[in-house]
Amino acid sequence: MGKGGSVDITQRRDELEGAPVETVLRWAWDTFGDQAAATSSFQSQSVPLLHLISQHVPDLPILFLDTGFHFPETLEFRDQLIEEFGLNVRSLEPRLGHDGFREKYGKLHQRDPNMCCYLNKVEPLEDAMEEYDAWVSGIRRDQTENRAGTPVLQREDDGTLKVCPMVEWTSRDVWTYIDEHDLPKHPLLEEGYLSIGCAPCTQAPGEGDGERGGRWSGSEKTECGLHTDFGEDSENDTEATNSESDET
Template sequence: MSINSYQTAQDLLEHHGNKSGEELLSAMIKEVFPDRICLVSSFGAEAAILLHMVSRIDPSLPVIFIDTQKLFPETLEYRDTLIKHFSLKDVRTYYPDYVDTSRSDPNSNLWKSNTNACCYIRKVQPLARALKSFDAWITGRKRYQAGTRTDMPLIEALDGRIKINPLATWTRRNIQETFKKHKIPEHPLLEHGYLSIGCMPCTSVPKDLNNPRSGRWSEEGKTECGIHLGEDGHFQPNNHK
């Protein structure tokens, strides 16, 4: 990528920092990064909000879905339901590299001993492959979801790419109202109490309802899978200004 991503993020924030949600999304997809941007979606508990917006702006936008091969079957069904519901034209499913899994996780239980290594081969690496042809990507992260996200900007730079967080300032209530208003289908696991849905072995019903991500890696101090960290595996505070 030839752009100075940090400077670009600052410039974009200056010109578009007063927008959020669908308005910001539309500007990024149509005006700033046409054909150079994708949405990365987990097809999890709140993912349908951005998919709904994308379907109204451009249903042909590439949507990247990482199938770690550890997901709930309900998530895969939900992906197919939403593709049909929103008439999405370009959902691309990426898997872990077979060489990586057979070498580092031959028994498919690496998550028991080393969640960071497991996330790396099952999420971080496939996403890096998927993003190669894009200058920018859209995420569904919100500030309210975790302590590590409270100062997350709408637009940031990471590892030479621009990351757009159109829902950064949204609350859980905004999300619930949008689901209701537009009659958006919900993830089938919501009715079983799951509020943030990732891989099956690392997701549980949250004990703290005010902290939806408390059900993720609940036995560990881990809060992020790694795809939102820098290449060195750590948060990069300068990217969050």
């Protein structure tokens, strides 16, 4: 039975709620093996989970959404962590590839950032997850209002079991772990970037902004769609957006 259908979500959720991250990771690997995969954006807040994966489940595949719009520093940081931690990373690109996407859609992020995220992040991850039954994510409840009620285990619409081993951690927990283990930090952190996505849609947050305050600044957008349901609506608008491409 695929997609973790034999797992008793309610029972396991109660058992794993509040458990150490390594316990949840070990359970996911023992239960699903190579049918489990993690995702990571390779920013500073990602490092504790990546470090714990390297220590406890080093063979766990880690999916990186290579949108073609990342800061060069993010790609360099990804490569640094792969080498230092010995991570098993698989990079995902949009269906059209980077050049094909730019040629067809141009600066889509300026016209329709939801659609841009859908084509560059949601869709490639959906394609990749057809090969996996469990998705290990590093999201935390304290990051945004949308994530405040995230359980440690939840069933996605496609049947995939989403596993969130760090869901109870706070930002303070993240930085305490980084400091205690003397782990690397994203090079843009020194310039004030607390949460880092694609370069065109990310800036350093202003004073008093939350951790993700610099993401999609100037708009009401707070999520890329990986952890929300707007992807389906955006997909329905693809045909209209296709005709609106401009210069790269």
